Amino acid sequence: MVVKERRTFLGVCLGALFAAGAGAIAYPVFRYLAPRHEAGNNSKVEIPESELTAGNAKYFEYQGKAAVLIRRNNGALVALSAVCTHLGCVVQWQKEKEEFLCPCHAGLFTADGTVISGPPPKPLEKLSFVVANGKVIIG
């Protein structure tokens, strides 16, 4: 009985040792391969106002995702996430119609991101911005 208990105890100890060893290998491997989130990077994006003429769009990367800044024909500025809320394709600006079209499944959005038609379940995410010293500062 004593022998059996000792064997069980040693078996458990050995198992724990192997588990600790496996953890010591798995953790660095996971951290090595895991995507890195660089805090603070891309938190604010500055775009010169002069780069945006009426009716045109400027695409940029914001917090690791595609975003778009447009100047409408009436002069108003709009900053939106350019990632379609359906399956993540990047929406394309239709200058003449002042609409966004997602080429993947024909999702259609207004210039302020509201869904007009197609499969997208939600409007495009709005991004906050300020205009100062001739620059549009997003974020």
Added chain:
Amino acid sequence: MSLLKKIYGWIDVRIGAGELVEKELTGYLLPRNINVWYSMGSILLVIFSLQVVTGIMLLVYYVPDADKAFHSVTHIMNNVPFGWLIRLCHAVGSNMMVLILLFHMLSVLFMGSYKSPREMNWLSGFILFNLVLAVSLTGYLLPWSQLSFWATTVATNSVGAIPYVGEFLVEFLRGGKLVGPATLGRFFAMHVLIIPLTIAAVVGAHLFFLQRTGVSTPPFGLTDSRNRWQEDNYRYESHPGGIPFFPNYALQDMTSIAVYFAFFLGVVFFAPYIFFPADAFVPANPFQTPDHIKPEWYFLANYQTLKIFPSEFLGLAVQGAAMTFLALLPFIDRGVEKHPLKRPLFMVCAIGGILLYLALMIWGHYS
């Protein structure tokens, strides 16, 4: 019946797993006087596997482009979480692989295990030794540091001493007149694919020969340590009444691997930079040769030999002759005695050779 036993039973009735275990593990008998030196091969298999795994992981971030390679390696070392650990394991592991391979070869030499009928084991092992040196040399260039660049320049340049075709060979190796982006491309392909695949194939052949001929009997502790094999017909060298591979010798293998890891991780954590001179931390500059450029420790003897001889060709020819002699040793040494103390000529040559190798290495280091 536990779940594991049920699964084992399910597999066993389908593929005869029990019979395989009996034949290859518990019923695979080894000589009773087997010693720790027989576990060097298992350690080498573990090292090679670890090199493959860490090498694949380095490929995730490494960029094989002359403009970006050095930066990608410093990025791995400084920015990627545990990148330093993966890279140091790979770099230190390559040195350890050469070291343990030398121990393996020395044990085979001293115990006379290279003798017939194991000529093919020796030859395949000798080819593996050269392939390991080649994979180390090609990997040395990849960080694209001053050390990598100039060590590769010197190493590839020595091939130029071969009469008639030398110059062409140097250019072919480099992919151009000088070491440059083209060299990086071909060394990268050789390091990550061609040589490792060849090593895996030759390891397979090496193990196949071992499996077919059987494990050699160590000459120690026997009254008669002569080689009894006669070249009449094939026979497997069995060891009736010997110790089973599993669990007995498998435990010795595990112990040796654990001791190796203690040493290896000791170097990785406490003294990794013994393998990195200062020039390893400076990006390659093709217009500035650093002072006192030296190859890795395992090429120091070759480097010094080339320096001793007035003609580069002569230096290369002497090394070629020594390597050919070593490769053909089982065909030259046909004596039946295996015990090293009963082979005085062998002992004089072997110890003399080792001392000469060490002396050249130390001379090369301090010259």
